[in-house]
Amino acid sequence: MFKVLISLFGERKPKASEQKRISATLYPDRINIDTFHKVKAGYWTSKADVTILAEDISNDELGAIIRKHLELTRYNLKDRTQYEFKEATKAFVKAHGFKTMKALYANAKHLSVSATDQEIKVEPNVNGGSSGEQRGFRGIDTQSTCSKWRCR
Secondary structure (H helix, E strand, O other): OHHHHHHHHOOEOOOOOOOEEEEEEEEOOEEEEEEEEEEOOOOEEEEEEEEEEEOOOOHHHHHHHHHHHHHOOOEOEOOOOHHHHHHHHHHHHHHOOOOOHHHHHOOOEEEEEEEOOOEEEEEEEEEOOOOOOOOOEEEOOOOEEEEOOOEO
């Protein structure tokens, strides 16, 4: 019954034990924070919920904005058609303040941040650029995990 209601009503907030996810992208002149959402098919996507910050923002302000974006994460989004995906990609690039994917990846350093009620994970990503087999931001093996009690 619950699954039927979710499919009827669409998006929902994550449960405490489910991941909330954002990305932080550092450019020479700014930091972009973007919220990610879980699609019914199982992958994560952006709806272009982007906040563009000055690179000299205080740690307290940055932390507050990251927490705000984590709380915006939603689950149960419907899958996109090919056309919707292309349009969403254009909106994503524009929301980040760029005209092209190539410009979005130029000089970008990227982190993925995920959180549950028990821990926060910060994972650096490799910038593969906007084209080729290795394109996009991809995770690497190194990650830092902080629980309520300690970081490792």
